[in-house]
Amino acid sequence: MAMRARLLLTLLSAGLVATAGAATQQDLARVEADLRRVAAPWCGRLAELDAQGRRHCTVPFESFGSAGAGNAFAFLGKANITDELLATLSVDELAAVMGHELAHLVLGHGLFRMRQRLAAVPGAPDNQFLPLFEQSSVEPHSQTPADPRAQELDADTLGLVFAGMAGHDVRHGAALWRTAARRVSGWAAHGSATHPDTVRRLANATAVADAFCRAAAASRPPWPAAERLLPAYELSRDEARQQLDRAALARACGRALPRKTAS
Template identity: 35%
Template sequence: MRKTFFLTAAALLTACATAPTGRTQLMIVSDAEMSRMGAAAFDQIKSEGKVANDPGRERYVRCIADALIAELPAPWRDQPWEVALMADDSANAFALPGGKVGVNTGLLRVATTPDQVAAVVGHELGHVVSKHGAERMSQQMAAQGAMAAAAVAGAASGNDNAQALALLGIGATVGVLLPYSRLHESEADELGQRYMAAAGFDPRAAATLWENMQANAGDSRPPALLSTHPDPTRRAERLAARAPSLMPVYEEARAAGRAPQCRL
């Protein structure tokens, strides 16, 4: 049994992919499987009656999403995408494998310009292009496999390893899964800002958006170590620092006629 777990772990180490930023990823779950799960999740959300009946704002978010999708690398820009406005007061949006985008009505109270909305939607599209969902699932599968291997090893030695397993679980969460999630957020920020500039949205608006988000959040954030998102102040600073290098991309897009006319 122990040999089986070690062989499984060795197999996991060979399941590698490369993120758009050049980082090596553990990737066990296939694109087709992720697309099926994304489509199923989106259908469930719609079946629960969460789609807003607001044609004007739906056209607005679809205009923004379509402009960003046109700037994605292949094959993502070539697949059909479904965009929906969700009746949800939280300031959020999401994109799912399989070509699904949802924008909450609550986001439009915090993201007050098309450029700011584009910063959020571009960020979410960055998660999909980077296959962060599949990577997270792969990390969790690997962490669960390590815990199972530890359980077998402890049982074979006759030791009571409940406490060790608990510590291993905590270590996997704080030491691996959450930091990777923060890394994913930073990668999605970088890619989303690139996409918005290439689509003709002002990349400087990404920093403003996160300043708005921080003001909207108040004191509700968890400690930075246990948060899956980077600190909003540092996040806004990084986005602001990156924006000047993207201004030529933005200006070239505008000169080429990529100036999305997305209005409420």
């Protein structure tokens, strides 16, 4: 019953999110800066060190222009969004969408799928593009699921966590998966063989948002539980804990967090 109640609240709030206003190119630039900052520990070879030894994620967020349908996609180290999708999203929803695409890149999903295709068809023409994918992607985790639908859920999960750590409302971001199909032209065109259905994505995103805010309220890093979604390449949990901004987490959860006590 509790899960159903949370889903109902998410659905009811979705109508408010839909009228929150269209995101702009300036919003895209701000979301890019926000997400790249918090995702740096995950970015692997897609990150650079500055003179002070601080790590910066280098993944660019780009407007793909008009494509006749709302879409966002990750390709060769870039997170792209069409004008049609950008114009329908609130800023919190934009952060969830671009967090999803950034997650695909830092989880190495494109590279994983390319290697899958080449393994199935040795000597395929795609082989010439493999070095490009390897240069523009983080190496996939050994536990990366083979099912593309599971990869999409992983990207939903980590992308929403990125959005929340950057201070964007995670429950508004989660509601996107319920409202987008009726608001965004072409959103429902994704095939069921590669993408989970809307109900599954909404349930997953709602659970992620709830877990995120429970962890934030308990002064724990609000990271996904699955090992494959953790920044194993760069920072330990303790190191990343120091980077968490409690003010941002409070904004993400729409409420003040308990004052952190000294240990």
